[in-house]
Amino acid sequence: MSRKDLKQQLNIANIRDQQRHKKMRCVVQRVDRARAIADGQVISSIGKGVLVFLGIEKGDNNRDADFLLEKIIHLRIFEDSQGKMNLSLLETSGDMLIVSQFTLLADCRKGRRPSFTSAEEPEEAKRLYDYFVSTAAGKIDHIGTGEFQAMMKIDSVNDGPVTMLLDSRKTF
Numbered sequence: 001m002s003r004k005d006l007k008q009q010l011n012i013a014n015i016r017d018q019q020r021h022k023k024m025r026c027v028v029q030r031v032d033r034a035r036a037i038a039d040g041q042v043i044s045s046i047g048k049g050v051l052v053f054l055g056i057e058k059g060d061n062n063r064d065a066d067f068l069l070e071k072i073i074h075l076r077i078f079e080d081s082q083g084k085m086n087l088s089l090l091e092t093s094g095d096m097l098i099v100s101q102f103t104l105l106a107d108c109r110k111g112r113r114p115s116f117t118s119a120e121e122p123e124e125a126k127r128l129y130d131y132f133v134s135t136a137a138g139k140i141d142h143i144g145t146g147e148f149q150a151m152m153k154i155d156s157v158n159d160g161p162v163t164m165l166l167d168s169r170k171t172f
Helices: 003-021 062-074 122-137
Strands: 025-038 041-046 049-055 085-087 095-100 143-145 153-167
Touching (some): 049 062, 062 153, 095 122
């Protein structure tokens, strides 16, 4: 194998490795109610449904958002009449509060200070966040949102608790 061929194969392997690690992440919590507060004011609130913390990584795209949204709204995490988790958000007509949270992409493997270098740049992250929210609004009757890049207080009453970690590349 020539040096050029070897270098090309290494580049392909590096690209595949980078693509494998790019993923939109979210934490989904089943809640009785939740609200987002910014500057001391309630900016959004929901009743029974899910609170979604959404982390957008460099390289994420609309397909990642679509995958996560479909997964979230169809997850059978709500109890049926027999107390079994058999119903989805759609089946229960539940609400959804979506909060952008870049800290979900923290890399804490080295040292004591988290690194956020894999988080998407704010302009593109906002575009994808808005896409996720607008797509969700077309499927869920009551959507609430946090304020992008704002310091907020999130007040929620977990139901269960039921908390799921999801990502668009299905690594956990």
